[in-house]
Amino acid sequence: MLRLDGIDAGYGAVRVLRGLTLSVAAGEVLCVMGRNGAGKSTMLKTIMGQVRATAGTIDLDGTRIDPLPAHEVPRHGIGYVPQGRRLFGDLTVAENIEIGLMTRARDARVRDKVLDLFPRLRERMGQISRTLSGGEQQMLAIARALCLEPKVLLLDEPTEGLQPSMIALIRDTVVALKSTGVATVLVEQRVDAALSVADRIAFMTGGSVAETVPAAGLHPNAAHFAAYVGV
Amino acid sequence: MDFGPFLLLALMEGLVTAAVLALTASGLSLVFGIMRVVNVAHGAFFMLGAVLAWFVSEWVPGPPALSFAVALVICPLIVGGIAALADTVVLKRLNYEPEATIVATIGLLYILEQAALSFFGPDARPVPAPLNFRIQLPWFGYSGYKLAVVVGAALVLLAVWLILKHTRAGLVMRATQIDRDTARAFGINVDRVYAGVFAMGAGLAAIAAVLIVPIQQAHYLMGGDPLLLSFIVVIIGGLGSLRGTLVAALLIGLSDGVISTFFAPTLAKIIATLVVALVLVFRPQGLFGKRMA
Ligand SMILES: Nc1ncnc2c1ncn2[C@@H]1O[C@H](COP(=O)(O)OP(=O)(O)OP(=O)(O)O)[C@@H](O)[C@H]1O
Ligand SMILES: [Mg+2]
Numbered sequence: 309m310l311r312l313d314g315i316d317a318g319y320g321a322v323r324v325l326r327g328l329t330l331s332v333a334a335g336e337v338l339c340v341m342g343r344n345g346a347g348k349s350t351m352l353k354t355i356m357g358q359v360r361a362t363a364g365t366i367d368l369d370g371t372r373i374d375p376l377p378a379h380e381v382p383r384h385g386i387g388y389v390p391q392g393r394r395l396f397g398d399l400t401v402a403e404n405i406e407i408g409l410m411t412r413a414r415d416a417r418v419r420d421k422v423l424d425l426f427p428r429l430r431e432r433m434g435q436i437s438r439t440l441s442g443g444e445q446q447m448l449a450i451a452r453a454l455c456l457e458p459k460v461l462l463l464d465e466p467t468e469g470l471q472p473s474m475i476a477l478i479r480d481t482v483v484a485l486k487s488t489g490v491a492t493v494l495v496e497q498r499v500d501a502a503l504s505v506a507d508r509i510a511f512m513t514g515g516s517v518a519e520t521v522p523a524a525g526l527h528p529n530a531a532h533f534a535a536y537v538g539v
Numbered sequence: 540m541d542f543g544p545f546l547l548l549a550l551m552e553g554l555v556t557a558a559v560l561a562l563t564a565s566g567l568s569l570v571f572g573i574m575r576v577v578n579v580a581h582g583a584f585f586m587l588g589a590v591l592a593w594f595v596s597e598w599v600p601g602p603p604a605l606s607f608a609v610a611l612v613i614c615p616l617i618v619g620g621i622a623a624l625a626d627t628v629v630l631k632r633l634n635y636e637p638e639a640t641i642v643a644t645i646g647l648l649y650i651l652e653q654a655a656l657s658f659f660g661p662d663a664r665p666v667p668a669p670l671n672f673r674i675q676l677p678w679f680g681y682s683g684y685k686l687a688v689v690v691g692a693a694l695v696l697l698a699v700w701l702i703l704k705h706t707r708a709g710l711v712m713r714a715t716q717i718d719r720d721t722a723r724a725f726g727i728n729v730d731r732v733y734a735g736v737f738a739m740g741a742g743l744a745a746i747a748a749v750l751i752v753p754i755q756q757a758h759y760l761m762g763g764d765p766l767l768l769s770f771i772v773v774i775i776g777g778l779g780s781l782r783g784t785l786v787a788a789l790l791i792g793l794s795d796g797v798i799s800t801f802f803a804p805t806l807a808k809i810i811a812t813l814v815v816a817l818v819l820v821f822r823p824q825g826l827f828g829k830r831m832a
Binding site: 358406408 | 721
């Protein structure tokens with residue numbers, strides 16, 4: 309579905325990603341783990357075209373998307389939940405949803421389907437999104453991305469700072485999407501959260517993927533986590 | 540005339556100033572609010588609107604009302620088109636760096652003024668008013684056209700507000716203003732939004748100019764005052780706040796009318812500039828602006 313091959317990227321003269329290669333298939337959940345500053349968020353921004361790749365290719369279903377202007381990338385079916393949520397804070401819940409729907413011209417039917425996943429948002433459509441609780445904000449960030457009916461979903465530390473019941477809700481959502489064939493790239497720092505949904509785990513260090521391991525074979529105490537995540 | 544009617548006259552004159560100023564300044568405010576661009580060429584877009592209105596009044600035959608209606612539609616479109624072009628060809632290439640865009644729009648200001656000098660000439664030229672009736676009050680008669688200007692400006696401002704708050708285009712503009720990277724991640728073509736906003740800002744200045752030119756005459760250097768006053772209004776109201784812009788325009792316009800009538804126009808400008816200095820010292824974010832990080 310989505311494949312990154314030999315990607316170099318960075319900010320100005322600073323190179324962050326070096327020869328990064330990874331891929332995720334339809335209906336697969338790929339977890340990306342690595343220390344702070346390993347380049348996880350930069351990798352997602354590069355997929356979205358916000359950071360330009362200076363070498364390598366990004367391929368979505370046989371189409372190269374790395375040369376596209378940033379606003380055309382989501383139109384190919386990539387939904388993005390950025391780190392720290394990045395809601396349009398001064399806009400209402402309904403308006404944030406509306407922008408998600410506009411991305412690929414989806415209608416009220418899709419909106420209703422998405423809101424069925426997060427009924428708490430439906431009660432708060434008129435609320436300014438900045439004033440939502442942290443958990444509600446994360447629901448809205450995910451709902452906004454689902455409004456474009458993505459083929460590929462990129463989630464950047466969606467469980468950061470949330471209580472267990474919210475983390476469970478996000479996990480259930482990812483599992484439900486997986487069964488519909490969505491390919492998910494999930495950046496996750498918590499070992500338990502990663503192991504509960506991942507098919508494979510990619511360990512990043514120094515801007516590239518050091519190792520990719522099937523999640524089924526990993527124990528929470530595996531040396532990988534100590535080596536690459538520092539837990 | 541007694542003091543009461545004299546004050547009323549001053550306030551009515553002030554209201555006309557305020558209406559035109561609110562239109563012009565809202566264009567400047569929109570561009571700054573959404574694009575973070577300080578557009579020094581805003582006054583030149585105003586001038587261009589007035590100069591083009593003169594050309595239209597010369598070329599379109601028939602009654603002044605007809606050529607005025609044509610000017611009201613065509614001038615903002617042409618000026619907006621030029622602005623969109625300037626955005627795409629110049630500002631976008633500068634990556635909207637604040638210092639670079641200020642220098643670039645100063646350059647644009649001179650180019651537009653020199654172009655107007657070449658094609659329009661150095662003289663001030665009158666444009667006939669589309670309607671010629673006086674409203675007879677008990678104490679004095681007042682130009683019906685001036686009141687029409689106030690109504691027209693209010694309608695345009697209402698339309699701007701409706702567009703921003705209640706249309707898809709407005710939603711896209713507000714989202715871009717809040718976070719342009721995330722806007723792009725949801726398919727918003729930020730380059731196109733910027734070109735559109737820059738055109739809209741310039742178009743508002745052009746509409747204001749077309750409205751005022753039957754009262755003021757067109758001249759290739761007429762953009763200076765509207766630019767200065769718009770900056771004053773936008774700073775007092777709070778950069779990027781449309782509501783603040785309206786309130787400040789009323790404040791500056793009405794006090795300008797009163798002070799100019801009872802004392803002198805120069806004193807009105809001095810006081811307005813002083814007010815800006817005071818606002819900058821005591822409330823740098825403006826009356827309605829949000830404090831920036
Ligand atoms: N806008 C930027 N400008 C310059 N350098 C940046 C920028 N954003 C990130 N970096 C640098 O790029 C490197 C990778 O950052 P990135 O955000 O991708 O890390 P991460 O793996 O997501 O970390 P975390 O777990 O803390 O979220 C860091 O060294 C960071 O300082
Ligand atoms: Mg990160």
